[in-house]
């Protein structure tokens with residue numbers, strides 16, 4: 001579940017460090033399971049919910065209950081998300097995403113789990129990424145269960161809403177642009193092309209459970225990992241935090257790189273408080289992974 005959005009750091013949390021040594025050691029040992037959050041995508045121009053310039057103060061994410069319970073909420077969601085999709089389509093992976101892909105290519109990782117729905121790990125060349133909260137790339141019909149590509153729906157929405165060109169006040173990590181009700185206007189929502197049912201992005205909304213088989217898959221990955229490396233997540237929501245707790249309970253070292261304190265700090269061996277792109281680039285250098293190896297060649 002992702003219902004809790006508020007978390008205030010306790011004053012007695014261990015402080016962050018700038019020493020990347022323990023993270024380099026863990027990567028050098030191999031078998032690292034990486035868990036990433038919105039913080040790894042901020043350098044690609046997708047703002048985090050919280051932290052500096054965080055969008056949470058002005059943005060209330062759509063909940064599953066709102067979405068399924070109200071046609072008006074769905075109109076609002078799809079108008080905003082349609083606009084946000086254009087921005088996400090332009091986002092490119094950054095040095096952090098490329099470093100994670102390079103670690104994997106060099107056999108240092110046992111897996112990658114991301115809480116992000118932006119597809120940037122895959123764009124950077126990471127394979128087999130577990131998308132814990134789904135992906136904006138896909139759409140699912142709530143009636144017949146058919147999955148279809150988002151770009152197909154985007155095309156239908158373009159056709160149904162000619163001249164829809166509002167200027168958003170901002171964009172959020174769930175692909176939701178900030179629009180006023182006036183800007184949403186009479187935006188036309190598209191039904192499922194097969195059965196006329198309600199279409200939903202294949203992402204886990206706040207208030208919605210992560211599909212149990214996906215959770216079990218992640219639990220198995222945590223169980224097999226030599227260490228767990230959290231990148232750019234405040235671990236505010238239980239969907240990610242539970243894996244940190246699982247690892248800690250099993251005695252598996254947890255290492256975190258996140259500028260701000262996280263809800264998992266108490267379970268971690270260390271929290272490095274550095275910008276992710278710079279930290280991960282420094283780690284690739286330290287591990288002798290050449291910089292020119294960080295771009296996907298195919």
Ligand SMILES: [Zn+2]
Pocket residue numbers: 141142143144145146192193194195196197
């Ligand atoms: Zn359908």
